[in-house]
Amino acid sequence: MNKPGTLLRLLLCLPLLSVLLSGCWDDRELNELGITSGSAYDWEDNQWKATYQVINPSSGASGMGGSGGGSTSSPPFLTFTVKGRTIMEAIERTNLTSTREMFFSHSRITVIGESLARHGINQLIDMFLRKQDARETVFVFISQGDAGMILDQLMQMTKNQGAGIQLMIEQESRLLSYYPGTRLYELAMALSSESKSAVLPEILLTGSRTMDETSETAVTDLPSRLALGRLGVIKGDTFAGWLSQKQAFGLSFLTDNIDSATIAFPSRPATSDKLDASFILQNSATTVHPVWDKDHYVMEVNVKGSGVLTELGSVMDLNDRKAISEMETSLEQRVLELMNNAWAEVKRLGADVTGFAVRVHRSDPKRWKQIEKEKSWDSVFQEIELRPQVSIEIERTGLSNKSFKSVQQK
Amino acid sequence: MPQEPKKSRQTTKDPVETSVPAPLPLKLSLEDNLQEFSRRIGSSSDIVIRHYKSEAKPPLTLAFIYIDGLVNADTVNQAVLQSLMENSTLNGDSITTEAAFNLIKEHILPVGGVKEARTLEVLLPLLFDGYTLILFEGLQVALAADTSGWEKRSINEPTSQGVIRGPKEGFTESLRTGTAMLRRRLKTADLRIEEYTIGQRTGTGIALVYLKGLASEQVLTEIRRRLNAINTDAILESNYIEEFIQDGGLTPFPTIQNTERPDAMAGGILEGQVGIVIDGTPFALLAPSTFFNFFQSSEDYYQRYDISSFLRLIRYGAFFVSMLLPALYIAVTTFHQEMLPTTLLISLAAQREGVPLPAFAEALLMELTFDVLREAGVRMPRTIGPAISIVGALVLGQAAVQAGLVSAAMVIVVSFTAISNFVIPSLAIANSIRLIRFVMMFIAASLGLFGIMSFLMVLLIHMAGLRSFGVPYLSPVAPMIPRYLKDIFIRVPLWGMNMRPKTNLGKETRRQSPHQKPQPAEDAAKPSPAQPKPQGEGPA
Numbered sequence: 001m002n003k004p005g006t007l008l009r010l011l012l013c014l015p016l017l018s019v020l021l022s023g024c025w026d027d028r029e030l031n032e033l034g035i036t037s038g039s040a041y042d043w044e045d046n047q048w049k050a051t052y053q054v055i056n057p058s059s060g061a062s063g064m065g066g067s068g069g070g071s072t073s074s075p076p077f078l079t080f081t082v083k084g085r086t087i088m089e090a091i092e093r094t095n096l097t098s099t100r101e102m103f104f105s106h107s108r109i110t111v112i113g114e115s116l117a118r119h120g121i122n123q124l125i126d127m128f129l130r131k132q133d134a135r136e137t138v139f140v141f142i143s144q145g146d147a148g149m150i151l152d153q154l155m156q157m158t159k160n161q162g163a164g165i166q167l168m169i170e171q172e173s174r175l176l177s178y179y180p181g182t183r184l185y186e187l188a189m190a191l192s193s194e195s196k197s198a199v200l201p202e203i204l205l206t207g208s209r210t211m212d213e214t215s216e217t218a219v220t221d222l223p224s225r226l227a228l229g230r231l232g233v234i235k236g237d238t239f240a241g242w243l244s245q246k247q248a249f250g251l252s253f254l255t256d257n258i259d260s261a262t263i264a265f266p267s268r269p270a271t272s273d274k275l276d277a278s279f280i281l282q283n284s285a286t287t288v289h290p291v292w293d294k295d296h297y298v299m300e301v302n303v304k305g306s307g308v309l310t311e312l313g314s315v316m317d318l319n320d321r322k323a324i325s326e327m328e329t330s331l332e333q334r335v336l337e338l339m340n341n342a343w344a345e346v347k348r349l350g351a352d353v354t355g356f357a358v359r360v361h362r363s364d365p366k367r368w369k370q371i372e373k374e375k376s377w378d379s380v381f382q383e384i385e386l387r388p389q390v391s392i393e394i395e396r397t398g399l400s401n402k403s404f405k406s407v408q409q410k
Numbered sequence: 411m412p413q414e415p416k417k418s419r420q421t422t423k424d425p426v427e428t429s430v431p432a433p434l435p436l437k438l439s440l441e442d443n444l445q446e447f448s449r450r451i452g453s454s455s456d457i458v459i460r461h462y463k464s465e466a467k468p469p470l471t472l473a474f475i476y477i478d479g480l481v482n483a484d485t486v487n488q489a490v491l492q493s494l495m496e497n498s499t500l501n502g503d504s505i506t507t508e509a510a511f512n513l514i515k516e517h518i519l520p521v522g523g524v525k526e527a528r529t530l531e532v533l534l535p536l537l538f539d540g541y542t543l544i545l546f547e548g549l550q551v552a553l554a555a556d557t558s559g560w561e562k563r564s565i566n567e568p569t570s571q572g573v574i575r576g577p578k579e580g581f582t583e584s585l586r587t588g589t590a591m592l593r594r595r596l597k598t599a600d601l602r603i604e605e606y607t608i609g610q611r612t613g614t615g616i617a618l619v620y621l622k623g624l625a626s627e628q629v630l631t632e633i634r635r636r637l638n639a640i641n642t643d644a645i646l647e648s649n650y651i652e653e654f655i656q657d658g659g660l661t662p663f664p665t666i667q668n669t670e671r672p673d674a675m676a677g678g679i680l681e682g683q684v685g686i687v688i689d690g691t692p693f694a695l696l697a698p699s700t701f702f703n704f705f706q707s708s709e710d711y712y713q714r715y716d717i718s719s720f721l722r723l724i725r726y727g728a729f730f731v732s733m734l735l736p737a738l739y740i741a742v743t744t745f746h747q748e749m750l751p752t753t754l755l756i757s758l759a760a761q762r763e764g765v766p767l768p769a770f771a772e773a774l775l776m777e778l779t780f781d782v783l784r785e786a787g788v789r790m791p792r793t794i795g796p797a798i799s800i801v802g803a804l805v806l807g808q809a810a811v812q813a814g815l816v817s818a819a820m821v822i823v824v825s826f827t828a829i830s831n832f833v834i835p836s837l838a839i840a841n842s843i844r845l846i847r848f849v850m851m852f853i854a855a856s857l858g859l860f861g862i863m864s865f866l867m868v869l870l871i872h873m874a875g876l877r878s879f880g881v882p883y884l885s886p887v888a889p890m891i892p893r894y895l896k897d898i899f900i901r902v903p904l905w906g907m908n909m910r911p912k913t914n915l916g917k918e919t920r921r922q923s924p925h926q927k928p929q930p931a932e933d934a935a936k937p938s939p940a941q942p943k944p945q946g947e948g949p950a
Contacts, residue, residue, distance in 0.1 A: 011871060014864065027744040027855070029768055030759040037752070057760035105748030106755060133748065163752060 031057075034100030037077060037162030039138075040147035041124055042113035044083070049113075050090040051081045051148030052102065053162055075214050076159035079151050087127045104133045108162035110140050110184065111203060113147035117232065117239035125188050125237075136185040139169050141203040142232035142239075150203055152212040153226055165226065169201060172228060177261040179231050179248045187234075194357035194368070194377075196236055199243070199251070202229040235351035243345055250342025253303055253335060254354050256286035260307075265334040267314045267327055276313035279331055279394065281305050290360045292367065296383035299356060303335060306393040312403040319401050324394050332390040343386045352381055433529045440473055440547035446530060447475065451537075456480075462495065466503045470510050471547035480540035482559025489520045490542050490555055507548045514544065515553055523556030535613055562587070568670035568692075570837060576712040580670045585615045585689035591672040592619050592687070596679065600624070606637055612690075614645035619675075619685035624910070624919065626682060629698055629879045633684055648693045651686060655697075657877050662845055664838035665878035667696040667703055674708035681910055698878035700885055702898045705729070707835035710901050719900035726899065728833035733843045735827045736773045737854035737862055739820070743769050745858035761817035770855035772816050776824040777848065779806055784828075886911065903927070 038053040059074045080097055084090030094102050110128075112121060128134045143150050151161065158164035169181040179201045182190075190198035207224025211217060231248040233240040243251060252258050260282050267277035284305035291298045309318075309327070316323050346353055357377055361368040371377050436443050444459065451457060456478045464470040472494070476486055494500060497518050500510055515524055525541070527533045528551050533543055540558025565587065568580030581588045589603050604618040616637065620630060636655040645651060648668055656665045669675055670692050675685045678696040686695040696703075705725050710718040742749055743758060750758070765772060783802040790798055807825075811818045827847070834840040846869070853861040876883035886894035894911040896902040905926040912918035 012868065026858075027768075028747070030743050030747065030755070030762040031765070033747060033759065035747075035752075035756060035759060055756055055759075057756050058763045059760075103747065106752045108752070160752065160756065 028101065032101055033103040034098055036102055036104050036107050037160050038109045038151050039107060040111040040113065040151050041116050042147050043116040043119040047083045047085055048087050048090050049081060049083050049148065050087060051079055051151050052094060053077050053079045053151040054100065055160060077161060081148050087124060105135060107135050107138050108166040110138045111147040111150050112140060112142050112200065114142065114144050114239060117142055117234060120237045122237040125184065128184050129188065138184050139166055139181050140184050140187050140200055142200040143203050149210055152210045153205060154211050154214065154217045155226060156217050156222060165203065168228065174259050177252050177258045178245055179252065180257040191234065191237060194361050195352035195355050197351040197353045198234045199353050200232045200234060202232055204229045233349050233351045233353055240351045241349045243342065246338065247342040247345045250338035251346065251353065253286060253339050254301060254342060258284040263331060263334055265331050267312060267316060267330065269330040269333065277309065277327065278311035280307045280310050282307040288359050290356065290363050292364065296385060297360065297380065298385045298387050301339065301386060301388040303390045306395045309394050309397045313405060314403060315406040315409060316403050317406060318397045328392055328394055331392045335390045335392065336388055339388050340386065347382060350378060356381065356384060433531050435529050436550045436552060438548055438550060440471055440545055443545055444473055450530060464501045466501055466505065470500065470507065473545040474542055475537060476542040476557065477537060480560050481542060481557040485521065485557040485559060486542055490557060493518050493520060507546055511546055511549055519555050521555045521557060525554045526551055527554060538613060571670050573709040573712065576709055577673045579672065581672060581692040581694055583690050583692055585617055585687055588687040588694060589617050589619065592676055592685065595672060595676040596621065608637065608640050609642055609645040611643040612645055615689040616651065617687040619679060619687060621679055624682045625684050629684060632879050633697065645688065647691045648688045648695050651688055652695055657879065661872065661876060662842040663873060663876060664842060665699060665876060665883065667699040667836065668693045668838060669696060671708055677708060698881040700878060700881060701873060701883050704836040704839040715901050715903045722900060725833055725835065728830035729843065732827055732830040733847055734850060734862065735823055736777060736847060737850035739823045740769050740773055740851055741854040741858045741862055744855065758819055761819050764814050765817050770851065772820050773851055776816055776820055780824055780828050
């Protein structure tokens, strides 16, 4: 008789217990939040220098372009720079200057200054992984100068700069594949993997001046823009060097990070080296096989790709199968060249951003144990011989069979 | 309205303090009887007492009593008065009063219902039902002739449950019209109509309508028991009955459906539900009812099954929106900002700039405002009704946003919540979530999504424990009976619903012959037992 009543009462008490877990004291109204869209970290005077970009909601920053309402004269975001001996100390100091509580869940990007990259970034990664409202999915960039300056720059077409940069890198890695966007957890994973190396795309200002006044963005051709530049290489937790854009592209082939890419190539390599044709690589897959060859590893890199011809500047009849296979060979040569170029630079830097260590570990665990014991990967890496093989197929040639030049010459 | 006072619980036999004297047999003297009548019913202006004395020797002395307004004057004049007064045998000599009584009862009165009674207690209710009483000098028995006929509202389109396609007639306040409408839809010998009179002062007629063989005997016995247990002085509307007989008095969820539509009622009866028609109100009851019954509209069966299924899914969605949307908004904007897409968060944050109240207070204010507006809309005289929409929409909606009192997003949330509430076909369940919504908002403001989930679980446990006359409230989902799900979240084509679900504790019986899916002739030639059904027994 007593039992069902007791059970019901207990059940009703369950939701009451939740009061102890979370409660009204945790609530934050939206107008008390400083929504952080990006952060930048530098190392200056043996201190952390953190810059935060906080969205100014009343400027209508939600509108991705166009007039999103609100006053256009107030900037879409505000930045402030704080210093501290630890990162959290710096973050907490924001409360000395800001009216809003920092809210990091909507951060999109983090820019690491070269100064900090040279000092070491593991403390930063630890903070991101540990802190509850920090997002491990932020895209990480590296900048040559003062990283905080990057966050001051206003963008056109999008008011939320952090989100804009994210769009930029996502679009780049989808359409261009020069460098993969690196998210913070990917950076952490790469640095903690066998390779202990990672790459970060560089973000830079194309001009010398920072556009940080809203009135300055009211021009069609902004004198100074944000752009993606080279690829920064991190080894261990410090900066190791730069890869050029071309080398970065080659690295993308080596690491199978090609989504779709445009390759310029000489259509008739036999007659001229002029890059007079373009090809959109739509599918590409790279396989890497480490093979132990007596005293060193040989990496058999196999690239298979296919795509569409989009531009042709030479006299050529595409009905001829031979002409196409000639072009395919030329393309393959071009990709080979890109890969070899990248490999040479990677080898010079001595940072295993190709992830070969992971491949070796997976295919040859016994020898990897040996290498690990002897801590000899760096020297083994230097001995690696790259044996690339590329096969590219032109699947379609677009809407015309002949190049316009050949029509003209008739 | 006066309802049974709680204190009378001890005296279960006679809780109503009407003076009910012991049955009083009629006296021999007409004069004494009439005196007793006037003592009991007073000298109300609408009571007509007509004396009649025949020319015979000894004269036959009669008195006619009827209530003006309840009787049809033509019937009284022609069928009762005229036929008695002009009858030669009755007015002839040497007829005894007993003979005259029998003659009148058996031959003379050209009306359908003639009853005889010996006590005032029997006669009075008949008088109030519009009968004409005929009292005889020298007899202790009286006659009552059915001459009832009062002004009734004609059959109109239901105002609360309209349809685009489907019958447009609704019940009226008259019990007899209601049962006739059901009888007209269910022309089967199995249709049973049981009548009760409940309420000492109102004497409201109540009809239990069901199909014998389909309705569960268990349910019927239970309903009869509960109806008989009602001891109150007044039943003015079906809700009086509903509150007295429904299971679990302390639940926000209705366990009895009400409908104004005879077709919906017929549909329910055809699925084994029991209908309760109440005199004096166009709203009739259907029991037992599960949670899902409240989402079925009779129009579901008058439209193609695909659109019906779609609309039904929308209704369930609207149910959750109406219950949860303000609570979710509060929870997400005050606790879980990370769940919103960035652009939405920024635009919400931009709207909240300068809003003085916290989100919860803002939501509460707007929800209460809407409920005030809604109530005002119901109460307002029809001629000034449009003023409500102007004041509500323009002044409160737009101006409040412009004045910075509330954010535009909150106005959207509140309006969508309100509109969703009207999507649910049954007002009964729509009203219950109106209240739950406020509890939800409060919990969301203090505990966030976690609280919302906890409270939903408590609600679910509560609903799973509810019964409607022995039928689990969440059946056929809990307990799960997959083959009865054909008409719950979606509606399958009519030719796919061959069996009648026995969720109402009735029997699972065949509704129609199988293989009725329309097919080209050569295919249909094979096994289909072509049993032509003149009337598609549409489930409702």
